[in-house]
Amino acid sequence: MSKRKKAKPDPARRDPAGSARATVHDPLDVDHPFNWRDRADWTRLGMVVGVALVLRIAYFFLNKALNPTFYFPVMDSLYHHEWALDIVAGGTPGTDAFFRGPLYPYFLAVLYKLSGSSIAFAVFVNHVIGALTAGLVYLTARELFSRTVSMIAGLTVALYWVLVYMEGDLLIETLFIFLNSLSLLLLTMGIKRRKLRILAAGGIALGLATIARPSVLVFFPAVPLAIWLSARNRPAKSGWIKQSIVVAVACALPIMPVMIRNYMVARAVVPVGASGGVNFYIGNNPSSDGSTAIVPGARADFWGGFEDAIAIAEKDVGKKLKLAEVSDYYFKRGSDYIAQHPNEATALMAKKFRMFWGAGERANEKYIYFFWHLAKMKYFPLPGFWLVAPLAILGGVLLWRRRADLAMFYWFVILYSLGVIAFFVNARFRLPIVPVLCLFAAYGGVYLWRAFRKKEFGMVKALLVLAAAAALVNSDYLYRKQMRAYSEAFSNYTLGEAYLKMGSKGTALSHFTRADEINRQSPTSGYRLIQRNVDYNLGSLLWEEGLCSRAIEVLERVGGNDELSLHALDCLGDCYLKRNDVGNAARVFQRLATISPQDQRGIAGLARCAAATGDYAKAETMLNQIVDPRHAVYPPAYVALAEVQRAQGKIDEAIVSYSHIARFIGYERQGYMALVELYREKGDNASALKALDQAALFSPPNDPAIRELAGALRSGR
Numbered sequence: 001m002s003k004r005k006k007a008k009p010d011p012a013r014r015d016p017a018g019s020a021r022a023t024v025h026d027p028l029d030v031d032h033p034f035n036w037r038d039r040a041d042w043t044r045l046g047m048v049v050g051v052a053l054v055l056r057i058a059y060f061f062l063n064k065a066l067n068p069t070f071y072f073p074v075m076d077s078l079y080h081h082e083w084a085l086d087i088v089a090g091g092t093p094g095t096d097a098f099f100r101g102p103l104y105p106y107f108l109a110v111l112y113k114l115s116g117s118s119i120a121f122a123v124f125v126n127h128v129i130g131a132l133t134a135g136l137v138y139l140t141a142r143e144l145f146s147r148t149v150s151m152i153a154g155l156t157v158a159l160y161w162v163l164v165y166m167e168g169d170l171l172i173e174t175l176f177i178f179l180n181s182l183s184l185l186l187l188t189m190g191i192k193r194r195k196l197r198i199l200a201a202g203g204i205a206l207g208l209a210t211i212a213r214p215s216v217l218v219f220f221p222a223v224p225l226a227i228w229l230s231a232r233n234r235p236a237k238s239g240w241i242k243q244s245i246v247v248a249v250a251c252a253l254p255i256m257p258v259m260i261r262n263y264m265v266a267r268a269v270v271p272v273g274a275s276g277g278v279n280f281y282i283g284n285n286p287s288s289d290g291s292t293a294i295v296p297g298a299r300a301d302f303w304g305g306f307e308d309a310i311a312i313a314e315k316d317v318g319k320k321l322k323l324a325e326v327s328d329y330y331f332k333r334g335s336d337y338i339a340q341h342p343n344e345a346t347a348l349m350a351k352k353f354r355m356f357w358g359a360g361e362r363a364n365e366k367y368i369y370f371f372w373h374l375a376k377m378k379y380f381p382l383p384g385f386w387l388v389a390p391l392a393i394l395g396g397v398l399l400w401r402r403r404a405d406l407a408m409f410y411w412f413v414i415l416y417s418l419g420v421i422a423f424f425v426n427a428r429f430r431l432p433i434v435p436v437l438c439l440f441a442a443y444g445g446v447y448l449w450r451a452f453r454k455k456e457f458g459m460v461k462a463l464l465v466l467a468a469a470a471a472l473v474n475s476d477y478l479y480r481k482q483m484r485a486y487s488e489a490f491s492n493y494t495l496g497e498a499y500l501k502m503g504s505k506g507t508a509l510s511h512f513t514r515a516d517e518i519n520r521q522s523p524t525s526g527y528r529l530i531q532r533n534v535d536y537n538l539g540s541l542l543w544e545e546g547l548c549s550r551a552i553e554v555l556e557r558v559g560g561n562d563e564l565s566l567h568a569l570d571c572l573g574d575c576y577l578k579r580n581d582v583g584n585a586a587r588v589f590q591r592l593a594t595i596s597p598q599d600q601r602g603i604a605g606l607a608r609c610a611a612a613t614g615d616y617a618k619a620e621t622m623l624n625q626i627v628d629p630r631h632a633v634y635p636p637a638y639v640a641l642a643e644v645q646r647a648q649g650k651i652d653e654a655i656v657s658y659s660h661i662a663r664f665i666g667y668e669r670q671g672y673m674a675l676v677e678l679y680r681e682k683g684d685n686a687s688a689l690k691a692l693d694q695a696a697l698f699s700p701p702n703d704p705a706i707r708e709l710a711g712a713l714r715s716g717r
Helices: 039-066 075-088 103-115 119-144 147-159 161-167 173-193 196-212 214-219 222-231 239-266 276-282 302-317 323-340 342-356 368-374 385-402 407-421 427-454 458-502 505-521 525-544 548-555 563-578 582-595 600-612 616-626 635-647 651-661 668-682 685-697 704-714
Strands: none
Touching (some): 039 161, 075 103, 119 427, 147 427, 161 368, 173 222, 196 214, 222 239, 525 548, 563 582, 616 635
16 A cells, blocks of 8 residues: 655745645735736836826926926035035045935936036936836835736836925935835845845845935844745745845945045044934924924024034033034933933824824925925825825735735834834935835735725725724824914925025015915914024015015014124114114114124114214214225225215215225116216216216116206206
């Protein structure tokens, strides 16, 4: 009698977590990976990338045409732009560690070198990279799921509106998400095929992602864990150690040159960038709201905040600090806060957790919804976190049976989200998990559709999970209502700044006015971060327009002791003088002179006040102290001196002063027109005509005032 052979368990029916229970084949699981020789597979990939590219090209042209900040980057985008320009110009290698990951600025510098520093070209390349990222997600899904799920995953990334929006700015996220998606694809392929060269390529991609944004370092421990889980049911289990070492070494290759460079210039071990401590303290201090990216007590703009953060640390320590030391200082302050106030710190962490998983897109540069709508994109109904996150949670629950195969993706979402929550939360920092969420969301969505069509009971349980997830995620929409007033005000301020840089002062004035009106109607605590800049710009523009009553109200609020405050005081004092309020004018100019005793503006202002009271001799003496044609002179001081001389009947001296005034850029017409009047008083019509000819060069064509004076002078009147 022959022995019956013992049946071997079917690997396809073994539970991925290791148990030998039988399972029903899931038609949504992978049928076969992408076939590089199959035209149909290439067609599907082309559809995903094509849809992504069409949407991005549409947004590119709308954004470029309708958004004035397109060519005038702000905050982090401006930092990357200026860094790239410095690299193109052959800037110095630096004397300190990198503050941030250097990859994107150097990549941007290459684009600038190719395009003559064209922001439009760089943004367009960003969009191309974003479209390719959708293709990478499709390819990753093909390694894990069916064609249908893969198409939905790729198209969801292609149409995810916040990805498209972020690509329109000069931000790290576009390149980082591409590299991160590439590393996940290659690591998935390498683990499944047990190919060391593919794993090495995945490690290199992950290393490049790290020197773009070092926060991805939190994901490193998950890679060997995923390799180990995948190898548990294989005969050669020990291979996972070798594979993990290959990935680790490959990952270190791009990081090591940056780390060595940082050590050479700063004598400090900084793997990539030295901003970690500052960011940790921003998100863990008594005044943190979990989202605002500003060190308490620092200015709201990037460079102001950067310089102030260093100054605060150096003042506290009592010596100059390297960036690595500044980072250590703030890490300690953040850690001390958590240790000393555990209840408050725990509540803050819980708040950041809710913010991370809430549907609202929190901005720390420009208000995302405002500028998306400004580009007319609100008319395109596109998927966002409100939809993808609940479906991803459902997909994650449904796919738990495959947790060993998908461990890398589960751990990426968990570790990366915890890494962000430990610091502070905004839409940009959350965005890297979106491609992974789209994988889970695609599975959850297709599962629901299939269960609905087949009227399976599992649909009811899935809907309950989805409803709970949707309630959790979308309850955060209250945030948008609460933040609308501040965000609208901040966005108008941002537009005003852009229009100022464009030279459109009238339009800038309207936006600063609108920002001020919104705050007065709906005051918010966050507005204080920009109020001084709004008041300064609004007051200065109102002063230029001659609207002194309104300008006085605004300029009185500026305050401070810096250059911005000095100019505001000069404008404010001038407004009081124009309203014949000499007492307040003297008060303002005296304050200016107290802040900066050698400043010509304060002395000139006090001299004008003396002249306004009839004390011309005192005014002339004060002005002669600062007016010297051999040195740089504040033009209004010369104007004041000329007016004082004229008031005293010193016509020849006034002519000399106005001749100097006519040489100042922007004062040419004023100087020559005054000379015309002075020469007429002397009866020297020939000289008056010569001065008038010069004034005409700086006047609008066919200026009626010029024509009238010319006629009067030629007729001898």
